Amino acid sequence: MIRVLEQIGRVFLRLFEETGLWFTMLWRTMAWSVRPPYGVGEWFRQMVRLGVDSIPVVFLTAMFTGMVLALQTFIGFQRVHAESFVGSVVALAMLRELSPVLVGLMVTGRVGSSMAAEIGTMRVTEQIDALEALATDPIQYLFVPRVIAGIVMLPFLVVLGDALGIGGGYLVAVRLMHANPVQYEINTYQFLDMNDVWSGLIKASAFGLILTLTGCVRGYYTTGGAEGVGRSTTAAVVNASLIILLSDFFLTKLLF
Amino acid sequence: MTVATNMEPQSDPNAEPMISLQHIYKSFEGKEVLRDLSIDIARGESVVIVGGSGTGKSVTLKHIIGLLRPDSGHVMIEGRDITEMRPVELNRFRQHFGMAFQEGALFDSMSVFENIAFPLRRHTKMTEEAIAARVEECLEQVHLHGVDGKRPSELSGGMRRRVGFARAISLKPEILLFDEPTTGLDPVISDVVADLIVEMDRTLNTTTVTITHDMKVAFKIADRVAMLFQGHIVEDGTPAEFQRSENPIVQQFIEGRAEGPLTDGTNE
Ligand SMILES: Nc1ncnc2c1ncn2[C@@H]1O[C@H](COP(=O)(O)OP(=O)(O)OP(=O)(O)O)[C@@H](O)[C@H]1O
Numbered sequence A: 001m002i003r004v005l006e007q008i009g010r011v012f013l014r015l016f017e018e019t020g021l022w023f024t025m026l027w028r029t030m031a032w033s034v035r036p037p038y039g040v041g042e043w044f045r046q047m048v049r050l051g052v053d054s055i056p057v058v059f060l061t062a063m064f065t066g067m068v069l070a071l072q073t074f075i076g077f078q079r080v081h082a083e084s085f086v087g088s089v090v091a092l093a094m095l096r097e098l099s100p101v102l103v104g105l106m107v108t109g110r111v112g113s114s115m116a117a118e119i120g121t122m123r124v125t126e127q128i129d130a131l132e133a134l135a136t137d138p139i140q141y142l143f144v145p146r147v148i149a150g151i152v153m154l155p156f157l158v159v160l161g162d163a164l165g166i167g168g169g170y171l172v173a174v175r176l177m178h179a180n181p182v183q184y185e186i187n188t189y190q191f192l193d194m195n196d197v198w199s200g201l202i203k204a205s206a207f208g209l210i211l212t213l214t215g216c217v218r219g220y221y222t223t224g225g226a227e228g229v230g231r232s233t234t235a236a237v238v239n240a241s242l243i244i245l246l247s248d249f250f251l252t253k254l255l256f
Numbered sequence B: 001m002t003v004a005t006n007m008e009p010q011s012d013p014n015a016e017p018m019i020s021l022q023h024i025y026k027s028f029e030g031k032e033v034l035r036d037l038s039i040d041i042a043r044g045e046s047v048v049i050v051g052g053s054g055t056g057k058s059v060t061l062k063h064i065i066g067l068l069r070p071d072s073g074h075v076m077i078e079g080r081d082i083t084e085m086r087p088v089e090l091n092r093f094r095q096h097f098g099m100a101f102q103e104g105a106l107f108d109s110m111s112v113f114e115n116i117a118f119p120l121r122r123h124t125k126m127t128e129e130a131i132a133a134r135v136e137e138c139l140e141q142v143h144l145h146g147v148d149g150k151r152p153s154e155l156s157g158g159m160r161r162r163v164g165f166a167r168a169i170s171l172k173p174e175i176l177l178f179d180e181p182t183t184g185l186d187p188v189i190s191d192v193v194a195d196l197i198v199e200m201d202r203t204l205n206t207t208t209v210t211i212t213h214d215m216k217v218a219f220k221i222a223d224r225v226a227m228l229f230q231g232h233i234v235e236d237g238t239p240a241e242f243q244r245s246e247n248p249i250v251q252q253f254i255e256g257r258a259e260g261p262l263t264d265g266t267n268e
């Protein structure tokens, strides 16, 4: 019994430690981001890597999510003769919830993991020590451009996801389920509010911060050679995904 | 025989040591690696620290440049305590140092040229032409030609090591640190690298600290050899003194015997 309690205690302690570490690193990243030199070239390179290179993944994810969402709601709503609301449901769900979360998770898998692997490899091959020895702070040089890329680029990807999801839903509803195109379109915009768009974009930025920072932190604290890099990569994806899903709830509550 | 205690006052009060490690203790997860390590290194001196694998030689070197902080003790560089510096200040202070890592630690996302240009671009306002000229000069110094455009992964171990040297000297540091510059190289290249270090030490007039377990290299480049054992310096003297030392630990190490106090001590 005591042993069980001890185990639980240890898990909580670790959780607190990790949370503390995460926020410390967030603070250090913020502090370094306002200090010169800025290395704008590197910021741009990371934005391309995170933003532009993620377009195909976002394209497929958002499109098919919109499509399946339309399909499912159409089937469901047909039973209560509420087909005319499918457009609203798809638009609201995509804008407020699905596009930010799914894009966040997909980019975590694609970019968060590769950041952890890259920085982790730099750690185990002493490249991070070399950076410091060359009077360059690794937080400033590695974290800042990546985190900024996440905060800036995720909203763009989410806008793309929004458009594709709603477009995909439209295609399915109109082409497959023979909804009235004009009616569907009107219905899509009928209940939308600017706040729906904004809340999605704010979430996107928050997720961009979470996934890049988690990837960087996990990579930075890698120990134990190639195996350690593997562990960090997995941890980066699992941690970032969990934090995204948890914070999603609280952000939604906060932003309505 | 001058066992480093550093308790006695400096013979010349003006000749403050360039590097002074004072009673350094360092443990990792309860495992004590450095225990009351003290050593003074004068300006312009070339000191070699020898010792067995895993005795904490790299850890010692990382303390000198502030990559690790001691659990207790002080690291004085030019009379300034770097253990008390704020990170930003320490970061700036590191421009006095050049460090060559055990495996080179080149940035593998950059070409050789970009690796050597990296500190110049970050810390100087040199023009691109001046940077190119300086990179060329550094590569010249380590006797490498026509590798600027290559990626670190395309180079041999010895070449990577030398590119690491070139990067370390690009900002014309006052202190050069070499972590096992010859480990894993064939005897001939080892000798070439040792010559190179002597040459760099002379021409650049730096204070040099080298870590190695190759005694031949040690005797070649050292003004002074110090031996690290069980977390502190057990022997410290000129190469000649070191070779004549009656300390059984040193004897065993120089001769490379399997039995002796060295191996008894590590069978914890
Ligand atoms: N960052 C670290 N975290 C935990 N333990 C460490 C760390 N760095 C070094 N150690 C431990 O300290 C001891 C000394 O390591 P160090 O790298 O200084 O050895 P070394 O003398 O350089 O050996 P080698 O000749 O093999 O390079 C080792 O047992 C190592 O496990």
Ligand SMILES: [Mg+2]
Residues within 6 Å of the ligand: B057, B058, B059, B102, B179, B180
């Ligand atoms: Mg070592």
